[in-house]
Each structure stands twice: as structure tokens, then as C-alpha cells.
Amino acid sequence: MADILRIKDLYKSYSDHQALKGVSLSVVSGQIFGLLGPNGAGKSTLIRIINNIIAFDKGDVCIDSRPLDQFSSREIGYLPEERGLYKKMRVTEQLIYLARLKGMSRFDAKKAIKDWFSRLDIANWDKKNLEDLSKGMQQKIQFISTVLHHPKLLILDEPFSGFDPLNAQLIKDEIMRLKKEGTSILLSTHNMASVEELCDKISLIHHGEIVLDGRVETVKKKFGANKFEVVFSGTSQSFSNALWIGAKVISFKEKDDTITAVVTLTGRMEIKEIIASLIGKVEILSFRELLPSMQDIFLRVVAPKEELIANE
Numbered sequence: 419m420a421d422i423l424r425i426k427d428l429y430k431s432y433s434d435h436q437a438l439k440g441v442s443l444s445v446v447s448g449q450i451f452g453l454l455g456p457n458g459a460g461k462s463t464l465i466r467i468i469n470n471i472i473a474f475d476k477g478d479v480c481i482d483s484r485p486l487d488q489f490s491s492r493e494i495g496y497l498p499e500e501r502g503l504y505k506k507m508r509v510t511e512q513l514i515y516l517a518r519l520k521g522m523s524r525f526d527a528k529k530a531i532k533d534w535f536s537r538l539d540i541a542n543w544d545k546k547n548l549e550d551l552s553k554g555m556q557q558k559i560q561f562i563s564t565v566l567h568h569p570k571l572l573i574l575d576e577p578f579s580g581f582d583p584l585n586a587q588l589i590k591d592e593i594m595r596l597k598k599e600g601t602s603i604l605l606s607t608h609n610m611a612s613v614e615e616l617c618d619k620i621s622l623i624h625h626g627e628i629v630l631d632g633r634v635e636t637v638k639k640k641f642g643a644n645k646f647e648v649v650f651s652g653t654s655q656s657f658s659n660a661l662w663i664g665a666k667v668i669s670f671k672e673k674d675d676t677i678t679a680v681v682t683l684t685g686r687m688e689i690k691e692i693i694a695s696l697i698g699k700v701e702i703l704s705f706r707e708l709l710p711s712m713q714d715i716f717l718r719v720v721a722p723k724e725e726l727i728a729n730e
Contacts, residue, residue, distance in 0.1 A: 420483065422447055422493075422571050422602035423468065428477035430463055437463040438474070439626040445571070445602045450593070452617035452634075453606040454712075456720055460626040461606050465573055468604075469496050482570055492521045495569035497561060499576045499606075505549040509559055512548065513566060520567035527566065534562045537592065553580050561589060565596065572596065572603045578612065590616065610713040620712075622719060630719050638709040641718065644683040645708040646692075651676050652700030660699035664692050676703060 423445040430438040437460050445451040455461050466472045467479060470491060479486040481493050504512055510531060517527035535541045538558045548556055557580045565572065577593070578586040593616065597603060605617060613620060613634070620637065622630040630637065645668070650657060654670045654677055661667065664687030668680040683689065696702055710718075 420447055421445065421480070422482055423604065424478070424480040424483075425464075425468075426478040428464070428467070428479065429475045430460075430467065430472075431475055437626050438467075440477075441623065441626070441628055443621045443628065443631065445604055447570075447602055448597055448600045449618050450597055450603045450605055450616050452613045452620035453604055453623065454608075454610075454613065454620055454716065455623040459623045461623055464623070465496075465575065465604075465606060468573065469494060492567070493570045494573060495564040495567065495571070496573045497564040497575060497577055499579065503548050503556065503560055503563065506547055508544075509546055509548060509551070510544045513559070513563055516563045517566045520569075522567050530566050530568075531562070534566065538562065538588065554582060554585050557581055558585070558589075561592075565592075570602060572601055573606070574603060575606045576608070577605070578607075578609065610711065610716060613712045622716065624720055630715075634712070635709075637715060638712070639707075641710050641715045642707065643710075644685075646681050646683075646689065647704075647706050647708050648679045648681060648696070648702060649676055649704040650679070650696070650700040650702050653677075654679070656699045657696065660696045661692065662695065663687075664695065680708065 421444045423443075425444070426442045428438050428441040429436070441460070441464060443451070453461055453464070463472070467474045468481075468486070470486060470488065481490040484490070507515075510528075513531050514524055514527045517530070518524065522530070531544075535544060538561075540555060540558055543551060543555060548559060551559070561577070564574075572593075574593070577589060581589060590612075593603060605612070607613065617634050619633050620631060621628050632640070648657075657670075657677070657679055658667055661681065663684060665681045665683050668682055671678045681692075683692070693702070693705065
């Protein structure tokens with residue numbers, strides 16, 4: 419897959435503050451990439467550079483294999499966290515105006531607007547002024563303005579802010595549809611549940627540096643503790659005896675005719691050997707690895723670095 423966004427050794431300083439310190443990442447076609455980090459980590463600086471709002475000091479930024487330039491914005495759709503549309507302007511005319519800035523013809527813009535109004539169930543609001551719409555409706559218009567010109571790269575900064583659960587799911591469904599069609603999506607959010615649900619890959623930036631990156635499942639396995647959940651029927655004594663020295667039982671929980679055990683490997687046996695030792699002793703109903711949440715991983719990575727800096 420081709421890189422739609424490629425950033426290499428990017429540096430940016432403001433006066434005596436170094437906001438980015440050699441940041442590198444890439445987003446491929448049809449991928450949802452999570453850009454994570456605490457407030458002040460450098461995410462906003464990075465997003466502004468990609469959108470050509472501010473210049474960088476050193477490094478390389480390429481959009482669709484071409485160095486960032488004044489025309490790159492036509493390949494990008496940017497939904498900022500702080501929304502900004504013209505409240506006294508009619509919805510349709512505003513969207514046409516923004517689409518024209520991205521290089522669309524008026525005819526193509528009107529056709530795309532009609533399609534998106536139907537998708538997001540706002541067909542009757544086309545002649546309204548933005549100020550006449552609810553906050554959720556305004557958010558939908560902002561989202562449409564971001565995707566209307568069929569950008570190759572979508573940059574979404576807290577895209578579900580302000581939506582009720584029903585409309586948040588509607589936007590998630592549209593994001594997943596765009597992904598399937600090949601759109602690359604850079605998702606900046608503090609909502610770790612959305613990261614687990616949507617993202618293929620993540621980079622965690624902290625104090626201007628990438629401190630963790632990789633595919634979501636790979637990252638979760640890296641921070642796992644070799645813990646597994648086994649649901650079985652039988653007796654806890656038979657289960658414990660079958661494990662022998664290969665694993666240690668952390669807990670048992672009985673419900674109806676089944677028992678749920680949480681076990682951790684001792685390092686002396688592989689998981690397939692553990693399963694083999696249980697077969698015939700108990701009836702295994704389900705078996706799964708217990709992985710940490712992205713929220714847990716975020717805190718485990720960021721908190722120690724904050725303590726280290728505070729003690730310097």
C-alpha cells in the first residue's frame with residue numbers, strides 16, 4: 419500500500435520551546451491512524467504543519483508521495499476540534515463555497531452535497547442558516563464540509579465531540595465506509611474507546627517525541643501480562659491440578675454451572691501446552707487472552723515520563 423502521508427524527522431520550535439523532536443510516521447491508503455498524546459504533547463503542531471498552516475524547521479512531509487506545498491490542501495480534509503463555520507450563511511451555499519476552495523465545480527459540489535444530506539438524514543435543512551440548526555446538526559454540516567471534495571487524507575480532531583450516541587455511531591459508520599473506499603484517516607482523540615474500535619495503527623506523542631507506535635493489537639500484546647481467561651465446566655480443583663507448574667491461577671468465579679478462571683503463565687510452558695493439559699480434566703467452553711485497554715497503556719506510558727520530568 420502506498421503512503422498517503424509520510425513524515426520523516428520533523429522538527430519544530432517556538433522561541434525556546436521545542437514542540438516536535440524528530441517525529442516520523444506514515445499513513446497508508448485505507449488506514450485509520452490514531453494520533454494520541456496528552457495536552458501539549460505536540461499533536462496540534464503536527465496537524466497544523468500537515469495542513470500547511472505553520473511551517474516546520476526541519477524534516478520532510480509528503481502528501482500522496484509529493485512534498486507538502488500550497489496545493490496539498492486539495493488532497494486533505496480537516497475537521498478541527500474547534501469548529502468554525504459561518505453561522506449566518508445558508509448551509510448549502512456555505513458548503514458550495516468551501517468545496518470550490520478545494521477545487522470542485524459548483525455542479526459537482528451540489529451533487530455531492532445532496533448525497534451527503536441523504537446519508538446523514540438532513541435533507542430538509544439545506545436552505546437554513548447554520549445558526550438555526552442544533553449543535554449536532556451543525557456538527558454534521560462541519561463533517562460534510564470536511565469530506566465533500568473526496569480527500570485522500572482525512573484529519574479528524576475529536577470528531578465525535580458534541581454528538582449524541584446515535585449520531586456518533588452514524589459518523590463512525592461513515593468513517594468506516596470512507597476507509598473501505600480507500601480514504602486514509604488520521605484520527606486525533608483522547609477517547610481511547612474510539613481508538614480501540616476504529617484504529618488500525620497508532621502513534622503516541624509525548625513532549626514532542628513518538629514514544630509508542632504500532633498496530634493496535636501488537637501494542638496491546640506488547641503490554642499484556644500473559645493473562646488468560648478460561649471458562650469451563652468441571653471443578654476448580656481439577657482445573658488447578660491440571661495446570662501443574664505451567665500457570666498460576668489468579669482467580670476463580672463461579673456462575674450457574676460454569677467457572678471462569680483467570681490464569682497467568684509462569685514462563686515454563688506455552689499456552690498450547692496449558693490447553694492440552696486441561697483437555698480431559700475439564701470441559702473448556704471458551705478461552706481468550708486478557709489484553710490491557712488502550713486507556714491503561716496510555717497511562718502506563720505517559721505517567722512515568724511525567725514523573726521523571728517533574729523530578730528533574
